[in-house]
Amino acid sequence: MTLDARPAVILWVMLLFVSGGVIANMTVTTDLTALLPRSADPTQELLVAQLRDGVAGRLILIALEGASPEALAEASHKVAHSLRESKLFTSVNNGNPANFMVERDVLMRHRYLLSSAVAPGHFSAPALRAALERQLQLLGSPAGAVMKAALPTDPTGELAHILSEFTAGEQPPVLHGVWFSRDEARAQLVAETRAPGFDLDRQGQAVHTIRTAFTSSGLPESSRLLMSGPGVFAVESRATIQRDSWRLSLVAGVIVTALLFSVYRTWSPLVLSLLPVLTGLLVGVATVQLVFGFVHGITLGFGATLIGEAIDYPAYVLTQIMAGEPLRQTVSRVWPTLKIAVMTTVFGAFTMLFSSMTGLSQLGVLTVVGVFVAGMVTRWILPALAPQTMRTVPHQILPSNVTSWSASIGKAGPIVWILVIVAVLILIVRHQDLWDDDLANLSPISPSAKVTDEQLRKDLGAPDVRYLLVINGAGQEEVLQRSESAALLLRRLIDDELLTGFDLPSLYMPSEEMQRQRRAALPPPAVLTASLSHALEGLPFRTGLFEPFLQDVEQARTGELMDIVNLQQSAFSLKVRALLLGSGGRWTGLAPLRGIESASALADRIAREAAPGVTFLDLKAEAGRLVSGYRNQSLRLTALGVLAMTAVLWWGLRDVRLVGRVLLPPFIAVLFVMTLLTLIGERLSLFHVVSLLLVLGVGLNYALFFNRPFADEDEQRRTWLSLTVCILATLSAFGALAFSRTPVLHAIGLTVGLGALVSFVVAAILGRPRVAT
Amino acid sequence: MTTLTTLARLTLLCSLLAWLPVAADEQTSAQPLDVPELMDLMAKVTSRTDRFIETKTVAMLTQPLVLQGTLGYARPDRLEKHVTSPYEEHLIVQGDQLTLSTHEGTKRIAVNSHPLIRSFIEAIRASLAGEVAVLRRLYHIKLQGSRKSWMLTLRPLDAQAAEYLTSITLSGHGDRLATVDIREPGGDRSVMQIHEPAS
Numbered sequence: 001m002t003l004d005a006r007p008a009v010i011l012w013v014m015l016l017f018v019s020g021g022v023i024a025n026m027t028v029t030t031d032l033t034a035l036l037p038r039s040a041d042p043t044q045e046l047l048v049a050q051l052r053d054g055v056a057g058r059l060i061l062i063a064l065e066g067a068s069p070e071a072l073a074e075a076s077h078k079v080a081h082s083l084r085e086s087k088l089f090t091s092v093n094n095g096n097p098a099n100f101m102v103e104r105d106v107l108m109r110h111r112y113l114l115s116s117a118v119a120p121g122h123f124s125a126p127a128l129r130a131a132l133e134r135q136l137q138l139l140g141s142p143a144g145a146v147m148k149a150a151l152p153t154d155p156t157g158e159l160a161h162i163l164s165e166f167t168a169g170e171q172p173p174v175l176h177g178v179w180f181s182r183d184e185a186r187a188q189l190v191a192e193t194r195a196p197g198f199d200l201d202r203q204g205q206a207v208h209t210i211r212t213a214f215t216s217s218g219l220p221e222s223s224r225l226l227m228s229g230p231g232v233f234a235v236e237s238r239a240t241i242q243r244d245s246w247r248l249s250l251v252a253g254v255i256v257t258a259l260l261f262s263v264y265r266t267w268s269p270l271v272l273s274l275l276p277v278l279t280g281l282l283v284g285v286a287t288v289q290l291v292f293g294f295v296h297g298i299t300l301g302f303g304a305t306l307i308g309e310a311i312d313y314p315a316y317v318l319t320q321i322m323a324g325e326p327l328r329q330t331v332s333r334v335w336p337t338l339k340i341a342v343m344t345t346v347f348g349a350f351t352m353l354f355s356s357m358t359g360l361s362q363l364g365v366l367t368v369v370g371v372f373v374a375g376m377v378t379r380w381i382l383p384a385l386a387p388q389t390m391r392t393v394p395h396q397i398l399p400s401n402v403t404s405w406s407a408s409i410g411k412a413g414p415i416v417w418i419l420v421i422v423a424v425l426i427l428i429v430r431h432q433d434l435w436d437d438d439l440a441n442l443s444p445i446s447p448s449a450k451v452t453d454e455q456l457r458k459d460l461g462a463p464d465v466r467y468l469l470v471i472n473g474a475g476q477e478e479v480l481q482r483s484e485s486a487a488l489l490l491r492r493l494i495d496d497e498l499l500t501g502f503d504l505p506s507l508y509m510p511s512e513e514m515q516r517q518r519r520a521a522l523p524p525p526a527v528l529t530a531s532l533s534h535a536l537e538g539l540p541f542r543t544g545l546f547e548p549f550l551q552d553v554e555q556a557r558t559g560e561l562m563d564i565v566n567l568q569q570s571a572f573s574l575k576v577r578a579l580l581l582g583s584g585g586r587w588t589g590l591a592p593l594r595g596i597e598s599a600s601a602l603a604d605r606i607a608r609e610a611a612p613g614v615t616f617l618d619l620k621a622e623a624g625r626l627v628s629g630y631r632n633q634s635l636r637l638t639a640l641g642v643l644a645m646t647a648v649l650w651w652g653l654r655d656v657r658l659v660g661r662v663l664l665p666p667f668i669a670v671l672f673v674m675t676l677l678t679l680i681g682e683r684l685s686l687f688h689v690v691s692l693l694l695v696l697g698v699g700l701n702y703a704l705f706f707n708r709p710f711a712d713e714d715e716q717r718r719t720w721l722s723l724t725v726c727i728l729a730t731l732s733a734f735g736a737l738a739f740s741r742t743p744v745l746h747a748i749g750l751t752v753g754l755g756a757l758v759s760f761v762v763a764a765i766l767g768r769p770r771v772a773t
Numbered sequence: 774m775t776t777l778t779t780l781a782r783l784t785l786l787c788s789l790l791a792w793l794p795v796a797a798d799e800q801t802s803a804q805p806l807d808v809p810e811l812m813d814l815m816a817k818v819t820s821r822t823d824r825f826i827e828t829k830t831v832a833m834l835t836q837p838l839v840l841q842g843t844l845g846y847a848r849p850d851r852l853e854k855h856v857t858s859p860y861e862e863h864l865i866v867q868g869d870q871l872t873l874s875t876h877e878g879t880k881r882i883a884v885n886s887h888p889l890i891r892s893f894i895e896a897i898r899a900s901l902a903g904e905v906a907v908l909r910r911l912y913h914i915k916l917q918g919s920r921k922s923w924m925l926t927l928r929p930l931d932a933q934a935a936e937y938l939t940s941i942t943l944s945g946h947g948d949r950l951a952t953v954d955i956r957e958p959g960g961d962r963s964v965m966q967i968h969e970p971a972s
Contacts, residue, residue: 140838142893145937145957174888540834
């Protein structure tokens, strides 16, 4: 190590230590919502809140199959019991009516405040008479044995009325005391996790607990556990991505190592090759942690992709070594070109810092810092750490006539231009199918998992919470009152067959105003007793039978109004918390809608007839808008980044035509890749966009080096070697990813692999080697 | 020893001979009946409609409820109870679907979702259809009597059903159901007497 390199190395080591210290204490979050913008749009904010905490995200649907119904029912009880014991779930339901006792008690206690049937005249003598005759008839029916226990306390059937409004959706069949699928092949349970859907670590814990409960439930080997739900998907896809990326990284690592070894024939360049990119990643991640206070898992994943370009930096240097030349000298020869390569990427990514989306600005910070550091390490640290002179010169793996071949390839220029025109035409024709805005497609769920989910959802009658009625108000009371008037509208819409069912916060928690009205409709004891005895005339009920009824009405008439606190311990508490959000002066009620045939017709009617503060929301469409917003912003910022790159190129090259020759190949590559992906039926998602940014960076480097001035034919051959090593390394690393079954990894691998290849070919064709002056 | 054996065999032979002609006759009437036989017998009936009088004794009421109407059955899964007095009520079970029509309107229930209602209905439907497997899944079964006059007692297996139902006793002659006697814990009881239609 030379004396003048010492400060750089000391600085580098210190940087590594500091970054290592920061990373050791970094917070990695996998909460997808942390990436979303702090939007001013209340609907999108609501969507984000739903994604974050919504009940839908917490539901896990569970099915047991592959044994006799008796064995499955017993296992269902055991699983439900151990899940409840685990305390990881706020509710576990397997259809066992015994578990409904708490809920039944809560409803029974507050039935006169909850029942929409309670209104003036509901307890008049004629109304009571009709109710009693109905009860008498029920006693005579097969249901009599079951309902007669509640008759003395609830002769007007308020509990039944409340329940009929709650369970608008059809419940699954019950066999041996637990829920079963209609074909009686699967016992079914629904569990609701305490953890929000995007807290993947705790969701993973919940999933693991379910598996353990299943294996210790005593079912035979042949039985199977099916699970579905957003949390389950997220946990499984994370595991798949981790498995896939490890496996494929290993494959790519072996191929790249073999390739580099065949060129360098010694180990030290191999180790040196890794230093810039590893240092860049380490410092970049540490900077993100320092700036944002957390690092998102996706930033880590994409970030590693974006600074993947830095892998090439040492290759550009190490393949240029001439016999007996110290590495320091090689670096200073290559640096003018490499400097531009580094600076274009740094400035190109700089614009991402201005994104309003945390995700994009984190990526920006990581890329800017990571690439810059990797460049600096290549420039200053590699020469300092390398042996004085390399023992061997890189092995020339290319044929010796490569330079003359490169001259003839330049004649293919017109073909490139024809293809550009064709590609542009194709993209114009197919521009409708270009982008994929379905948020669901960003999550890597396998098609078979989707089928299982649909099946379990159908069996359990679980709502697919895509459509919501959103009720806004200044306070809880206002929202609940609006929810009550929305109930009237929704019933009308059900009559018109625009939907089949709905859920509303006011069903479980009536507004105070409504409760007061209902309480006022309860007659005082003397009046009620008189009406009752009048109604009982001629009916064969025993005298004094309805004493509990009289007491309960009086208790409700003189008692307190109910509050959310009264629902605690019951499943309704969770319902209300999920359907009624807010604090202070802004509250929102949510009404999940079921069985919608035509969303547009429904949206029309609601827009025309709903009271103020009530709007229709299609979560899927809204999520699509969010994703396309994210994408549009990243595209705009990329365009700005391209301007910055052009400026950097002009600063470095000072030649308009040369700038054009360097800029064109990566853009043509991006154009070709987009066209190819569209042709093979892939829709472009965020993953593709980020990958295309890398293509831009890598392609620009190829073009820079293809257009690099050279002193002699040897140097030109060495440049070809550099570029060949770079493209082969990129192809093997990202080509391996393209074979992943995980959509994210596949998209990145395919895009970058194709892009690098096309960039290389186009840069080679359009490149004009210059003789150094 | 030999003499004794011969004597015994002779007695046996004589008694068998003496019994033979009677047995040929009794096979269709007085011979003890087993459950599969009864079920086979019932399974041969494809459809019928009979009048019934049902008397319900309920502790909550000062006098029994007496319902009259017709009871219809069509193989394999349609059961119809039409109450004509003292009020109009139409109860139809078709497969899993229970439809209850009163003057107030019509209600539909999926029987499988309500285990208690299901066990009540299956007691009668499965007995009429001769589906012994279904009965065995829900009840302890005891059969007494002969083909001519039998009594099938069903006690619920499920502890939860047992809270509402002590037993259901069906009695009949040959392939004809004559009474359904339902006893509930706490002493409530319903006796349904089924007559062939007067027509």
